[in-house]
Amino acid sequence: MKPENYPQTPSHLWEHFYQITQIPRPSKAEAAVRQYVIDRAEARGCRWQADAVGNVVVYVPASPGMEASGTVIIQNHLDMVTVKTEDKAHDFDRDPLQLRVEDGWLKADRTTLGADNGIGCAAALAVMTDDSVQHPPLELLFTVDEETGLGGARELDAGMLSGDRMLNLDTEDWNELYIGCAGGGGWTFTRGFATEAAADGLAGFHLNLKGLAGGHSGIQIHEQLGNAIKLLVDVLQGVEGLRLGGIAAGVAHNVIPREGDVYFACPAEAAPALEARLDTLSGHWRGYLPAADHGLEAALAPWRAESLLSAADSAAVLDLLAVFPHGAQSYNLAQPADLVDLSINLARVELAAGELFIESSFRFFNADQAQPLRRAVESLARLAGLEVHPMAGYPGWQPDFTSALLAQGKALHRRLFDVEPAVKAIHAGLECGLLKSKKPDVDILSFGPTIRGAHSPSERLQIDTVPPFWQLLTALLAEM
Structure with a gap:
């Protein structure tokens, strides 16, 4: 059941995230949440394509007047880490998550929340379903099996993608822009x-x-x-x-x-x-x-x-x-x-x-x-x-401080929030390294709201960082 004080704005994003938390989605068992994505795409009349391992790309037509803009990829992974406390009875293959709001944070009851990377998936779906968002042609890439070794990205059929700019929404510190990640x-x-x-x-x-x-x-x-x-x-x-x-x-x-x-x-x-x-x-x-x-x-x-x-x-x-x-x-x-x-x-x-x-x-x-x-x-x-x-190992994503997408993101962040964003690399295995190896010419930028305790039962999402994250995402799409 949705908590009475569950966040409301931005409405499309929060509704998609709630629905995602109600769908079990451990690594290698993403069929149900993948179907949720496909159902939302078909309801909007959007074409979609899946590859042999279950990665899905949803093709979202441009907003009126932006048809000539280059295609942008928005990338997230569908699976989540499944960890609970010893005293919590929860079957991650069957049970929905039980959410609660405490002191400005959204949490799950003694389990991982799956904000890593469910909040990014929700944001991508919200871009598709919210008619107020202005955007160029989009390829919404939802990968599988990220948390057990980036299996989906490793086996991705990159022929499904045509965009040369990519927004990855899988980092966890608001006011920070990421341009590199570790290999492993x-x-x-x-x-x-x-x-x-x-x-x-x-x-x-x-x-x-x-x-x-x-x-x-x-x-x-x-x-x-x-x-x-x-x-x-x-x-x-x-x-x-x-x-x-x-x-x-x-x-x-x-x-x-x-x-x-x-x-x-x-x-x-x-x-x-x-x-x-x-x-x-x-x-x-x-x-x-x-x-x-x-x-x-x-x-x-x-x-x-x-x-x-x-x-x-x-x-x-x-x-x-x-x-x-x-x-x-x-x-x-x-x-x-x-x-x-x-x-x-x-x-x-x-x-x-x-x-x-x-x-x-x-x-x-x-x-x-x-x-x-x-x-x-x-x-x-x-x-x-x-x-x-x-x-099987995976490559890192080497930082590119000359990235045009980075320059655009920094300038927009300053303009919107009057704050200079930190530019960082992350000691975690984002899929960007593998995706960059498959599409060497793609320009990538990663950002997200603040998440703490990922991969543990204390995982929590800072609620007041989600609206500005959404504002940056939608403003960036509108000027791309």
């Missing part, structure tokens, strides 16, 4: 271990850690948010005789892990020291983690130990996770200190029935700079006896 890559690692039955004299435990903020592994990696995997290892590493039974931590390659579970056994006489260690470390963590992570909770509970790794293999797994790199690796020397040049996210760890699975991803602006990190991680994996499975 990653891996999964696997290894099988022999297991044994639990021996007498061992006590089984379930260690649960929750309440961290989590977040976007690109745009928030410099915030030094707690990684649940690293904190769990911090508790267990060095416990004499510890034997692992299972691990489950993290949800996706582009999400900083916010919670996790470890199932293990250790000599019964070690249990009191382990409880005391957990209490001590919880205090230490709050001493250096950011305030967003101070809601963390860690608890031990009894567990019936059955199938376990040996003590030596258990120590090897914990040692590997302790030394596995995570976080910002280098910063851009010519830009503000929050622009990271190179980073890595230790994203997921699973151990079940002796089978270990690790997932990690990295981001970069300079592919050459990323090579030593890539080689180091793969060397570490080989030393640990892991099988290395590289994920």
